[in-house]
Amino acid sequence: MADLAPLLRAAEERLTALGVEEARLDLLYLAERAFGITLSRLRRADGVSVPQSAIADFQALVDRRATREPVQRILGDWEFWGLTLALGPETLIPRADTETLVEAVLKRRAERHRPWRILDLGTGTGAIVLALLSEYPQAFGVGVDLSPDAAAVALHNARSLGLADRASFLAGSWADALAGPFDIIVSNPPYIPDADIAALAPEVARFEPWRALAGGVDGLDPYRHLAQALPLLLSQGGLVGFEHGADQGPAVATLLRAAGFRDVVTLCDLGGRDRVALGTHPG
Numbered sequence: 205m206a207d208l209a210p211l212l213r214a215a216e217e218r219l220t221a222l223g224v225e226e227a228r229l230d231l232l233y234l235a236e237r238a239f240g241i242t243l244s245r246l247r248r249a250d251g252v253s254v255p256q257s258a259i260a261d262f263q264a265l266v267d268r269r270a271t272r273e274p275v276q277r278i279l280g281d282w283e284f285w286g287l288t289l290a291l292g293p294e295t296l297i298p299r300a301d302t303e304t305l306v307e308a309v310l311k312r313r314a315e316r317h318r319p320w321r322i323l324d325l326g327t328g329t330g331a332i333v334l335a336l337l338s339e340y341p342q343a344f345g346v347g348v349d350l351s352p353d354a355a356a357v358a359l360h361n362a363r364s365l366g367l368a369d370r371a372s373f374l375a376g377s378w379a380d381a382l383a384g385p386f387d388i389i390v391s392n393p394p395y396i397p398d399a400d401i402a403a404l405a406p407e408v409a410r411f412e413p414w415r416a417l418a419g420g421v422d423g424l425d426p427y428r429h430l431a432q433a434l435p436l437l438l439s440q441g442g443l444v445g446f447e448h449g450a451d452q453g454p455a456v457a458t459l460l461r462a463a464g465f466r467d468v469v470t471l472c473d474l475g476g477r478d479r480v481a482l483g484t485h486p487g
């Protein structure tokens with residue numbers, strides 16, 4: 205057996221020197237995986253001993269983090285809305301900010317037992333639609349992604365969460381293959397201006413799929429397309445909810461209003477930044 209505290213200290217110094225932010229927390233997640241010790245026990249690392257045989261596994265995970273691979277990708281799964289979601293090379297890591305969109309939809313459509321028909325465009329891991337299905341027990345959800353591999357990961361997640369009998373996932377471009385009507389349409393499309401991607405943190409620029417990030421010259425291409433396409437797919441009074449970048453609130457709201465959406469509002473994430481646009485369509 206070996207003392208964990210000095211191992212963690214050395215790894216933290218190494219990762220911090222390489223520019224990794226919050227290295228300590230990442231290391232606790234990696235240690236939890238390598239040593240099978242709970243996070244709460246690891247937070248008080250003094251006095252924790254670990255088997256010599258697992259130290260090489262831990263160091264291998266730290267080596268991966270040292271290349272700036274995100275801890276979520278190293279672990280292979282991540283939590284969103286209390287649900288554990290598997291990740292794949294083609295899926296974005298689900299972000300806590302995206303829970304703002306889930307929360308906003310739940311507030312606007314508070315009847316939990318209605319058989320809502322939900323569409324999630326650019327579904328990735330299925331995070332948004334699966335979170336909504338977990339809250340609406342009678343709802344049915346469709347998730348679409350341009351990446352067939354992402355759609356397969358989302359289906360896998362639906363199965364492991366016991367939601368697959370109310371969810372369907374397909375590969376395609378936005379809603380081009382769909383007719384509707386849907387009561388709720390959500391999307392967290394790619395919204396980073398193409399030219400800005402290279403300057404993002406290496407965890408994002410090098411390890412997130414390009415097609416999950418790149419939103420065209422100004423980052424707004426997907427909203428332009430979706431604002432035009434979605435009115436035809438929504439039921440009367442149907443709700444649309446978009447996640448967007450912190451500086452895109454006014455532009456996305458303007459696109460929605462121009463496409464005939466009403467009651468358009470912009471909502472902030474937990475950091476107080478514009479993050480979500482909601483609107484309804486008269487049909």
Ligand SMILES: C[S@@+](CC[C@H](N)C(=O)[O-])C[C@H]1O[C@@H](n2cnc3c(N)ncnc32)[C@H](O)[C@@H]1O
Binds near residue numbers: 295296302330350351
């Ligand atoms: C920002 S990620 C969001 C993933 C997931 N919804 C989430 O919130 O974690 C955007 C997703 O849109 C998908 N995507 C990009 N272009 C698309 C298109 N034309 N049609 C459908 N999906 C697209 C990407 O593959 C990616 O999974």
